[in-house]
Amino acid sequence: MTNKQQKYDVGDFAMFFGPAHPGSGNFSVKVEMRGERVLKATADPGYLHRGFEKLMEYRDPMQNSVLSDRVCVLEPLQWNLVHAEAVDNLMEYDVPERAKYIRVILAELSRIQSHFIWYAVMSLGTGFMTGFNVAMGYRDYILDVFNMITGGRVYPAGYICPGGVRKDLPEKAEKKILAVLDKVDYMRKFASTENLAWMARFKDIGVLTKEEAIKYGATGPILRGCGVAADVRRDDPYEIYDQLDFNIPVYDEGDAFHRFRIGLEEIEESMKIITQAVDRLPKGEVRTPNLKPTVQFRKAKGETYVRNELSRGEGAFYMVATGEKTPYRVKIRGPSFSHMIPILERLLTGVDYADLPAIYWSLYQCPADVDR
Amino acid sequence: MKIGPVKEVFKNLFKKPMTVMFPQEVVEIPERNRGEHHLDIDECISCGACARICPNRAIMMVEVPPELKEKYPKTYPQVDLGKCCFCALCEDVCPKGAITLTTYFFLATFEKDTTIKEPIIIE
Structure with missing residues (x-):
């Protein structure tokens, strides 16, 4: 008791940032403060736990x-x-070439829309509502x-899905995808971060060093924002990424501002990838077992670990098959787990409370994949 | 002062808005949109494949009301839209194409019982 009295002074208090805070998502951070300064931050995940690893043990791969x-x-x-790649590996499916292209086009479109959300939530967190509305629009x-x-x-x-994609692209889909890229390009120019509001809120805030990033297991844009050029699409290519021409943006600064610059430049690279893939899109089948949507999972035996470069970092599936209808064990590695627990706690120590949302959102969090 | 933002404001004054006035105008719904189910009961062979593949177990094979029992003696899929995740696996697995997903999506309701969609409705 006496120790506590010595340790804390009268202006100290502890409070929650989230999960009911409008700018926190389904995640919470318990902060111990002295005045406006954060003394210690403790991440408090678990508000969005749905138990996918266990659920997947009771369902067949298509489900x-x-x-x-x-x-x-x-x-x-x-x-x-x-997930589809993990099952493909276990079942030894030979995925048709057209399906691989469609997979890459959709994954990259997904990356672009996810980066838009990043811009939106960073704007929302720092009170720039126009940015939020325009990006979501x-x-x-x-x-x-x-x-x-x-x-x-x-x-x-x-x-x-395992073996390819469920349906072929509809008519004129290629044209529509390219038309959407024009809109994306306009948005990318709008979202220029070289303005006063952004510089003041994000520059030199939440600096993560290269050594710390590696030590705490950062991946994706967070790691590349610290000066490490690591990208699964380049280091361990999957699908058709080895045939495509794209750059990996890297910045050495490691602050919130440059972490998001990576996001903006990745939008450009994704657009490049989509344009190339749409141009080279071959004709043919889109699904290996072209009969029914069911996968004969009883034939599979062994284990696999598949990793991909998601928009937030490295996401992976570990799957064990023992000749049953369903997987014996599934482990999901979400990129946000290491960003939101060790890195967030480290970066929030000693900052002003007003910088908390800026750091929090610059880590590109997704509570859903922290909790799984 | 920069002229850029002013130009943007004037451009947006005369631009068509991103949103539409909903009840009078609706956005175009793509053909593939996964909405409410439609069962062609005459095509159904009661194989139960849809009930087996449903990830949420929203489909149950049930008997039709007694007055139609003679015409439809087997069991047919009854969909609980409250449990359904609209994945369309039932549509893909159906060997006869009897169960399909329409583009209709106005499914909000105040009563829980109304979420159950019987295989055949007696008028």
Whole structure:
């Protein structure tokens, strides 16, 4: 008791940032403060736990592919892709070339809309409502394309499924995708971060060093914002990424501002990838077992670990098959887990409370994949 | 002072808004949009594939009301739209194409019982 009295002074208090805070998502941070300064921050996840790893042990791969949308609400097609690749590996499916192109086009469109949300929430967190409204508005054009191709605006319901994709692209889809890229380009120019409001709120805020980023397991834009050029699409290519020409943006500064610059430049690179893929789109089948949507999972035996570059970082599936109808064990690695727990706690120590939303959103969090 | 923002304001004054006036105008719904189910009961062979593949177990094979029992003696899919996640796996798995998803999506309701969609409705 005496120790506590010595440690804390009268102006100290503890409070929650989230989960009911309008700018926190389904995640909460317990902050201990002295005046306006954060002394210690403790991440408090678990508000969005749905237990996918256990649910997947009771469902066959086709049903799981519908379930895999839900791992992260903001990038469902990319999670579809990781799951589908894991099952493809176990079943030794030879995915048709056209399906691979469609998968990449959709995954990159998903990355663009996810980065728009990043711009939107960073604006929202710092009180720049115009940015939020415009980014969400332009994201809608991409959602219209998803609706046309997959049948759902946000949830594709396992469109990218084991063995390929569930349906071929509809007529004129290529034209519509390219038309949407024009809108994306306009939005990208609008979202220029070289303005006073952004510089003041994000420059030199939440600086993460290269060593810390590696130590705490950062991936994706957070790691590239610290000067490490690591990208699964380049280091361990999947689908058709080895045949495509794109750059990996890297910045050495490691602050909130440059973390988001990576996002903006990745939108440009994604547009490049989509244009190339649409140009080279071959004709042919889109699904290996071209009969029924069911996967004969009893034939699969062994284990696999598949990792992909999602918009937030490295997402992976570990799956074990023992000759049953359903997987024996599934482990999902979400990129936000290491960003939102160790890195967030480290970056929030000693900052002003007003900088908390800026740092929080610059880490590109998704509570859904922290909790899974 | 920069002229850019002013130009943008004037451009937006005369631009068509992104949203539409909903009840009078609706946005175009794509053909593939996954909405409410439609069952062609005469095509259905009661194989139960849709009930087995449904990830949420929203489909149950049930008997039709007694007055139609003679015409439809088997069991037919009854969809609980309250449980359905609209993944369209039932549509893909159906060997006869009897169950399909329409583009209709105005499904909000105040009563829970009305979410259950019987295989055949007696008028």
